[in-house]
Amino acid sequence: MTVVTNLDPKCRTSQQTPLDALADLVADDLKAVNEVIIQRMHSSVELIPQLASYIVSAGGKRLRPLLTLASARLCGYQGTKHLGLAAAVEFIHTATLLHDDVVDESSLRRGQASANEQFGNKPSVLVGDFLFSRAFLLMVDAGSIEVMRILSNASAVIAEGEVLQLTTTNDTSTSEQSYLEVICGKTASLFAAACRLSAVVADRSEAEAVALDDYGLNLGIAFQLVDDVLDYSALQARLGKTVGDDFLEGKITLPVILAYRRGSDEERQFWRRVMEDPTQQADGDLEHAIALMAHHATLRDTVDRARHYGAIARDALGLFPECAEKRVLLEVIDFVIDREY
Amino acid sequence: MTVVTNLDPKCRTSQQTPLDALADLVADDLKAVNEVIIQRMHSSVELIPQLASYIVSAGGKRLRPLLTLASARLCGYQGTKHLGLAAAVEFIHTATLLHDDVVDESSLRRGQASANEQFGNKPSVLVGDFLFSRAFLLMVDAGSIEVMRILSNASAVIAEGEVLQLTTTNDTSTSEQSYLEVICGKTASLFAAACRLSAVVADRSEAEAVALDDYGLNLGIAFQLVDDVLDYSALQARLGKTVGDDFLEGKITLPVILAYRRGSDEERQFWRRVMEDPTQQADGDLEHAIALMAHHATLRDTVDRARHYGAIARDALGLFPECAEKRVLLEVIDFVIDREY
Numbered sequence: 096m097t098v099v100t101n102l103d104p105k106c107r108t109s110q111q112t113p114l115d116a117l118a119d120l121v122a123d124d125l126k127a128v129n130e131v132i133i134q135r136m137h138s139s140v141e142l143i144p145q146l147a148s149y150i151v152s153a154g155g156k157r158l159r160p161l162l163t164l165a166s167a168r169l170c171g172y173q174g175t176k177h178l179g180l181a182a183a184v185e186f187i188h189t190a191t192l193l194h195d196d197v198v199d200e201s202s203l204r205r206g207q208a209s210a211n212e213q214f215g216n217k218p219s220v221l222v223g224d225f226l227f228s229r230a231f232l233l234m235v236d237a238g239s240i241e242v243m244r245i246l247s248n249a250s251a252v253i254a255e256g257e258v259l260q261l262t263t264t265n266d267t268s269t270s271e272q273s274y275l276e277v278i279c280g281k282t283a284s285l286f287a288a289a290c291r292l293s294a295v296v297a298d299r300s301e302a303e304a305v306a307l308d309d310y311g312l313n314l315g316i317a318f319q320l321v322d323d324v325l326d327y328s329a330l331q332a333r334l335g336k337t338v339g340d341d342f343l344e345g346k347i348t349l350p351v352i353l354a355y356r357r358g359s360d361e362e363r364q365f366w367r368r369v370m371e372d373p374t375q376q377a378d379g380d381l382e383h384a385i386a387l388m389a390h391h392a393t394l395r396d397t398v399d400r401a402r403h404y405g406a407i408a409r410d411a412l413g414l415f416p417e418c419a420e421k422r423v424l425l426e427v428i429d430f431v432i433d434r435e436y
Numbered sequence: 437m438t439v440v441t442n443l444d445p446k447c448r449t450s451q452q453t454p455l456d457a458l459a460d461l462v463a464d465d466l467k468a469v470n471e472v473i474i475q476r477m478h479s480s481v482e483l484i485p486q487l488a489s490y491i492v493s494a495g496g497k498r499l500r501p502l503l504t505l506a507s508a509r510l511c512g513y514q515g516t517k518h519l520g521l522a523a524a525v526e527f528i529h530t531a532t533l534l535h536d537d538v539v540d541e542s543s544l545r546r547g548q549a550s551a552n553e554q555f556g557n558k559p560s561v562l563v564g565d566f567l568f569s570r571a572f573l574l575m576v577d578a579g580s581i582e583v584m585r586i587l588s589n590a591s592a593v594i595a596e597g598e599v600l601q602l603t604t605t606n607d608t609s610t611s612e613q614s615y616l617e618v619i620c621g622k623t624a625s626l627f628a629a630a631c632r633l634s635a636v637v638a639d640r641s642e643a644e645a646v647a648l649d650d651y652g653l654n655l656g657i658a659f660q661l662v663d664d665v666l667d668y669s670a671l672q673a674r675l676g677k678t679v680g681d682d683f684l685e686g687k688i689t690l691p692v693i694l695a696y697r698r699g700s701d702e703e704r705q706f707w708r709r710v711m712e713d714p715t716q717q718a719d720g721d722l723e724h725a726i727a728l729m730a731h732h733a734t735l736r737d738t739v740d741r742a743r744h745y746g747a748i749a750r751d752a753l754g755l756f757p758e759c760a761e762k763r764v765l766l767e768v769i770d771f772v773i774d775r776e777y
Binding site: 138139140142143190191194197198216217218220221222223224225227228229231232234235238240243244247248250251253254255257258259261262 | 480538539564565596602603
């Protein structure tokens with residue numbers, strides 16, 4: 096079983112992204128984290144490492160653990176507790192992916208059959224639970240009550256965000272504010288926790304912990320906003336995701352909320368028909384939706400909103416001295432916003 | 437929102453069971469635990485407490501938290517940490533029930549529509565995750581690293597047991613040993629953890645912690661063995677469960693394993709047809725299965741196996757001095773084995 100990361104030079108394109116630079120900067124730590132991940136997803140019940148490695152190794156960017164590792168360096172941390180915690184963060188992320196794919200009935204994840212498609216819903220639910228539990232064991236090993244509180248709380252908030260998303264799905268009258276609550280919960284809270292915990296293990300001031308939390312939270316919001324834009328963008332094919340997944344599920348994201356708010360009565364009628372009961376969707380509806388988004392510039396404006404949160408993330412790092420880690424963490428913000436996949 | 441327990445004298449039959457006696461013995465603590473449960477399942481996302489209380493309040497016996505409370509008294513514990521931990525144990529149990537019902541596609545739980553039937557699979561998966569996370573937050577509040585390790589480990593072992601059960605379902609060649617591994621994981625590990633943690637918070641010797649673990653583990657095995665017998669017993673109707681649920685799902689439990697082992701070639705052919713592909717089941721198959729179990733006395737012998745584990749549980753308590761708590765914990769063993777529902 097090998098864990099594939101973009102550390103492998105053969106996989107690298109000539110254009111090094113800030114994520115590659117980040118992985119280079121913490122290469123030894125990342126290698127150690129990957130070893131912890133492989134070791135801790137082991138179980139005598141063979142289906143568990145089989146399924147877990149299917150998703151853990153499936154070419155994820157390891158963005159969240161990379162944030163933990165870089166934040167720890169930014170805080171001058173010299174110990175090793177951050178390694179297990181970075182693995183715990185990746186396990187929590189993986190567990191939520193497994194459960195999300197079951198909840199969303201997704202058939203693709205990162206360009207290959209999703210775990211639920213490949214192994215069935217039942218093992219996906221249970222292996223998700225297993226990874227959650229192993230994440231908590233990793234935290235216990237790190238021995239910091241405060242870190243456990245941060246990550247347990249993030250997990251509860253993720254679940255709240257996901258449930259809130261369920262209740263807003265198909266509801267075209269969802270407000271931008273309630274959409275923000277959803278993405279703060281389901282995405283940004285784990286980014287925030289991944290960064291904050293490094294300040295805690297490094298025993299830095301509360302001000303620095305809050306700064307890293309703010310960086311992660313706002314980076315996470317920007318990341319999800321752009322993800323939601325990309326779901327309507329042709330370049331999504333490179334992610335292996337079919338364009339329009341959110342549309343097909345009637346998932347209400349900001350590009351739709353803005354198009355609905357800015358649309359004519361006739362357009363709103365269209366949005367209600369296609370989003371409130373996606374089974375009513377017909378050929379050409381997705382194209383019409385994308386045309387309306389273009390007309391009202393809602394994809395562009397959603398990226399602009401992402402830039403706003405990116406700017407907050409940037410300022411949050413202001414109190415840290417200049418260093419290689421800080422430079423790359425700042426570059427990651429722009430990368431997350433300007434990425435095309 | 438009210439949490440219904442069998443503390444309510446109006447609900448009590450004239451025959452007081454050892455579980456009622458146990459609840460009486462720790463009545464104040466149980467009331468406090470119920471308050472923690474109500475408080476900690478709160479969320480601003482309304483669907484969460486709605487769904488959580490649907491199952492948490494649905495007349496569960498609170499057996500696992502009762503074990504924690506009684507064990508704490510047995511250990512002479514004077515503090516209050518056991519209250520939050522007992523609530524955490526119930527949350528973990530509830531989360532696994534929610535996920536189980538999704539995995540098993542159950543439509544009934546304790547005589548009413550299961551949460552997945554009532555609210556759908558998606559919120560059941562996510563509210564399960566929420567309760568898991570809140571359980572960990574409760575442990576964090578109790579502040580004992582050792583207790584967190586015990587319960588995180590139990591959670592991972594539960595998931596392993598459930599996955600193992602998936603891989604043995606429909607497999608008539610499942611051995612008694614591998615069935616035992618399944619029920620140790622999915623049921624007995626949480627009973628064991630619920631008891632052991634009380635010795636840890638009470639700061640008692642490792643020998644006492646191990647004794648309580650052994651008591652819980654073996655009680656849990658006995659409990660599950662009898663549960664599996666009751667699934668083929670007419671009295672199950674009183675539990676609100678349809679008789680033969682396990683049979684319909686092709687779930688391989690000890691009554692089936694023994695009938696298969698003891699059966700003729702023709703009988704084994706029957707078991708393979710009905711268990712390996714339950715869609716092949718026809719009218720009269722369940723009745724025939726029950727007749728074969730009666731012929732080979734596999735229900736009786738499964739209860740006998742339960743008695744064996746009950747005896748181990750009994751001896752495990754030997755090193756504790758005589759007291760009311762010990763007496764009731766011993767009575768609970770017999771009750772668990774001899775119950776008819």
